[in-house]
Amino acid sequence: MQDDVTDAITTAFFEELASAGYGKLSVDAIARRAGVGKAAIYRRWPSKQAMTVALVSGVAVTSISTPDTGSLRGDIRRFLADAHTALQHPLARTIVPDLLAEATRNTELAETLQATIRNPRRASAARLLQHAIARGELPEATDIELGLDFLAGPLYWRLAVIAMPTADTYVDRLTDKIIAALKA
Numbered sequence: 382m383q384d385d386v387t388d389a390i391t392t393a394f395f396e397e398l399a400s401a402g403y404g405k406l407s408v409d410a411i412a413r414r415a416g417v418g419k420a421a422i423y424r425r426w427p428s429k430q431a432m433t434v435a436l437v438s439g440v441a442v443t444s445i446s447t448p449d450t451g452s453l454r455g456d457i458r459r460f461l462a463d464a465h466t467a468l469q470h471p472l473a474r475t476i477v478p479d480l481l482a483e484a485t486r487n488t489e490l491a492e493t494l495q496a497t498i499r500n501p502r503r504a505s506a507a508r509l510l511q512h513a514i515a516r517g518e519l520p521e522a523t524d525i526e527l528g529l530d531f532l533a534g535p536l537y538w539r540l541a542v543i544a545m546p547t548a549d550t551y552v553d554r555l556t557d558k559i560i561a562a563l564k565a
Contacts, residue, residue, distance in 0.1 A: 389415040390422055394436055399475040403433065403483040403490075430490055437480065438497035447505040453513040453563075458556045460509060461536055465552055468540040478541050503529050510563070519563055531559050 393415035398406055408429055412419045426432035448459045467473055484491035510528050513519040535555055539545050 386415075386417055386421055387425060390417060390425065391436055394432060395472050395476070398433070398479070399472045402479045406433070408432075430493070433480075433490075434493050434497055437476070438494070438501075441498045442501050442505075447509045449509075449512050451516075453516070453518040453560060454556060456509045456513065457532065457559055458552065460506065460532060461552045461556055461559075464533070464536050465540070465547065468537065474541065506532055513563075523563060528563050531562050535559075 390411065393411050397411050397414050401407075401410065406429060408419050408422050411432075412422055415421075422432065426435060446459065446463050448456055450456050450459060468477070480490075480494065484494055506529050507525050509532075510519065510523060510525050514521060514523055535558075539547060539551075
């Protein structure tokens with residue numbers, strides 16, 4: 382029963398966050414949507430921000446894998462395909478830009494999201510590049526920080542910022558361009 386309540390609250394949270402945005406998100410609205418009392422929410426999370434960080438980071442950190450397929454191309458292709466799928470999810474398409482905008486106004490939220498989402502995801506993606514260096518597919522002097530920007534930036538820009546559709550070949554073409562840039 383406890384898991385059912387948590388699941389209902391989690392679903393209601395993401396739906397309400399996508400609908401209202403973080404700034405207008407309220408525990409009352411989440412409770413109504415979930416069909417529970419506010420106490421059920423506060424037993425699990427002490428605040429709206431704590432709830433947001435816990436639930437969003439739980440999904441964000443696991444939604445995009447950093448595989449070790451044995452090849453740089455395979456690793457980057459899989460990483461981008463997973464990111465593409467995650468960023469195309471209807472809730473993510475609304476929630477991600479909203480939280481990034483809110484983080485520019487709320488430094489505490491920004492710092493917490495950086496610690497719980499950005500930093501673990503970048504560390505995980507860095508391992509993808511480090512494996513390629515260890516396999517000899519990338520030079521020892523590869524700029525990991527810039528490489529991480531290459532991995533995340535173009536796809537996010539295309540899907541979340543300018544909201545342009547992607548062709549079936551987009552992930553493959555982007556994979557090839559990122560590899561060329563990393564080797565340059």
